[in-house]
Amino acid sequence: MSITFDPSEWLSCGRLFPQGCPPKIIQDEIKHLEAMPLWISISTPSPDLSVDTLLNLSINLAFDDIDKGSVLRFFSQQSALNDSELLKDFLSCPVSSFALSSELRQLFGQAWFDGCHSIIHAAFPTTPLPLWVLSYWYSMAQVMVARWESADNDGFIVVMEILNVLGCLPWDVRWKGFGAEGSVRSSELALLLADSKINGCLIDALIMSVVHKYMLSDPENCSRVAIKPLALSTALRCDASQWKEYATHNAFKCLRYIGDCLHDGTLQCVIFPINITNLHWAVFEVNASQQEILYGDSLDWTCPSADIDVMRCWLKQHSFKPFRKALGMPHGDQHDLYSCAVAALNTIHHAIFQDHCFLMM
Structure with a gap:
């Protein structure tokens, strides 16, 4: 040819x-x-x-x-x-x-x-x-x-202050958040005001904004509490064959570092979002000082026992005895099918800054 x-x-x-x-x-x-x-x-x-x-x-x-x-x-x-x-x-x-x-x-x-x-x-x-x-x-x-x-989007009419801000942004360009995990397109911001699902990129961008705020508000103690993006829950959900290589596999690099910090006391707890059945956002807190695992869910779904078991196996790799499943993290109540991302972020905010819990009118 x-x-x-x-x-x-x-x-x-x-x-x-x-x-x-x-x-x-x-x-x-x-x-x-x-x-x-x-x-x-x-x-x-x-x-x-x-x-x-x-x-x-x-x-x-x-x-x-x-x-x-x-x-x-x-x-x-x-x-x-x-x-x-x-x-x-x-x-x-x-x-x-x-x-x-x-x-x-x-x-x-x-x-x-x-x-x-x-x-x-x-x-x-x-x-x-x-x-x-x-x-x-x-x-x-x-x-x-x-x-x-x-x-x-009703939010663009009701929340006029947000409209004033979003109205000045380019409609579909990539924005860098606080850290490499925070990259998000400006068009995705509309999802925060829509009756639709929030994607992982936007969750990570929001998480990194909380981290940034925490570092500015309490620089002395922010090293004691880690707020992590979705990469942590993704690593926890690696398959069994990968877990057999926990000590060396690159997928667990972050988990190994956090586990070591929890064990030697330089870190007291880690808080992170997690996705449930590809439908819903919730929050976990692993507290080493209290030897407990807490779960915050705005829909009050049952805590996913499989994720608890994996976290206990992870902590066992760092010489911890099994953490108990404590009472749930304080959280707001969700009465629709799409506000879970905002509610999950609020759960983290409440845990760190004692903000009021998310409330749907």
């Missing part, structure tokens, strides 16, 4: 598109086909725009998704119009929804291999558009999702 891309060797030949890792000449050709012209790319909102600016942009609503079985009708074997031949009001035409544009991107490779050269807009079925239109639809669909997650 030739080094440069030859359509006759790849297209309309009955080939299956290599979904896993296409050859480089295929990847390069796809990048060329998906590349938006400059006048289009500069019209898509930059991730550096503030949330206020993003919400005030005039963007057309997505047209409705179609049945899954008919998605391929968006692809056409007709030759696409040249960029100069596009409709004058192309940028004002409705774009596809995020779900539809995502599916079209997944089907693009095989449709291209099958001889499709253009995209058909549902509103203009006789106008074959260039394949880069998929990139444009997908980019704009991402923007609309971000707008909906922000604008449809």
Whole structure:
């Protein structure tokens, strides 16, 4: 085969598109086909725009998704119009929804291999558009999702002080928190005010903010209490084969250090969040001075005994006798399905700063 891309060797030949890792000449050709012209790319909102600016942009609503079985009708074997031949009001035409544009991107490779050269807009079925239109639809669909997650959120209306802050932030850039574990995208901050799950990156960023506050407020005693991110609970949940190599396995480097500090008395306790069945955030405290393990759960779920057993095995590696399971950590009461992350953070705050416990009205 030739080094440069030859359509006759790849297209309309009955080939299956290599979904896993296409050859480089295929990847390069796809990048060329998906590349938006400059006048289009500069019209898509930059991730550096503030949330206020993003919400005030005039963007057309997505047209409705179609049945899954008919998605391929968006692809056409007709030759696409040249960029100069596009409709004058192309940028004002409705774009596809995020779900539809995502599916079209997944089907693009095989449709291209099958001889499709253009995209058909549902509103203009006789106008074959260039394949880069998929990139444009997908980019704009991402923007609309971000707008909906922000604008449809009651918290952005009720908590005006937070809106004033978030409104000045770029809508989708990576922010560095307090420490390497604290990296989070600004678009993820909206989850704090939404009826949706909080991801691990955001939990870690919040945890590191508590650590930073604790170090500033009580520098003399902060070394006695460790507040750790999710890496600690992840290490505790390593499989049995890894635990057999506890003394040397890199996965336990953090646990070995904390265990040694608990044993020699330089550390009194460690507090950390933990995820329960991929649904719920709770908090554990391992207190060496009292030889006990405490659990704080805003839904008052039963303390996960498997995690307690693993912690006892971990502490045994550092010559501790089994810690008793003490009464639960003081915590707030949660009455919905999505406030557990805020409640878990508040449980840690209460343990360190004696803040009021989380209370849902």
